[in-house]
């Protein structure tokens with residue numbers, strides 16, 4: 001029997017941070033043994049904001065290496081680069097022509113990024129959720145494990161599949177595209193900035209002190225946690241809406257130490273920041289140590305990563321071509337021979 005399919009990805013824009021790992025990649029790692037898992041480095045998404053062309057290839061490879069270093073096992077899953085599969089761009093175009101403009105104009109991420117960028121917003125930034133829908137729908141994904149911030153994009157992908165493709169072009173109740181379900185973890189789905197507990201940790205925050213990247217050396221992690229915003233109260237607790245930084249740092253400690261929320265809530269109930277921050281620092285450094293060591297190994301010898309990406313590309317190509325052909329036929333194009 002075919003295992004349920006998973007598809008997800010991360011943009012290779014700057015170094016991956018704790019949010020990407022704890023909100024998304026960690027979940028992929030857990031799913032790969034029970035699901036037919038495809039994960040891609042979404043490099044076509046990385047050019048929707050101004051980018052440095054001299055870094056794109058390196059950033060793409062380092063992101064793929066981090067997938068493996070975090071525990072993605074090429075014997076169990078397919079790892080590939082989005083732009084290696086031309087079907088992503090082609091399906092995106094087909095979906096563009098049936099997606100209402102106002103569905104895209106109301107996307108929260110578009111509005112936020114467009115406000116930051118001012119006049120320079122590209123058509124690609126507006127169209128980004130349609131490309132993301134193409135990424136997902138091409139693989140007939142059952143589940144899409146992502147952080148909380150991608151929920152609206154997932155809903156759009158579902159609406160495009162259901163209302164715009166299946167309802168309009170399907171016959172005899174036979175769907176053309178599978179309608180995917182988001183999978184959002186309870187813990188880690190929204191890791192917040194170290195400098196502001198009310199905004200999420202993000203690659204695009206100009207302040208590097210706001211995030212811990214998976215490749216930060218121990219000294220830098222120590223410095224960032226030392227400077228992380230706190231509050232003057234003694235005793236650390238979860239779920240106090242007036243103490244968002246406390247909730248976030250405690251939540252990180254619970255996951256990174258592997259101790260869980262209940263144990264951590266008890267352990268830290270009477271603690272001050274001077275005692276807590278070194279504990280969080282140690283848990284973070286220890287959790288990242290094996291990831292950093294494996295990443296270094298993979299980057300030192302490019303051949304292993306080359307092989308993994310070539311095998312992933314071939315598997316992705318087979319699935320993506322078949323889906324694209326189905327959509328092309330349904331929309332009235334003649335079969336490619």
Ligand code: TYM
Pocket residue numbers: 007008009010011012018019020021022023024042045131132135136144145146147148149150153188189190191192200201202
């Ligand atoms: P991106 O590259 O911004 O983030 C990659 C993944 O990390 C999650 N994430 C977070 N989770 C918890 N806390 C945070 N602070 C945090 N920041 C990011 C994101 O939710 C995401 O799961 N559009 C997507 C990439 C994409 C994609 C796809 C994802 C393109 N095509 C198809 C899934 C399926 C994005 O920009 O993610």
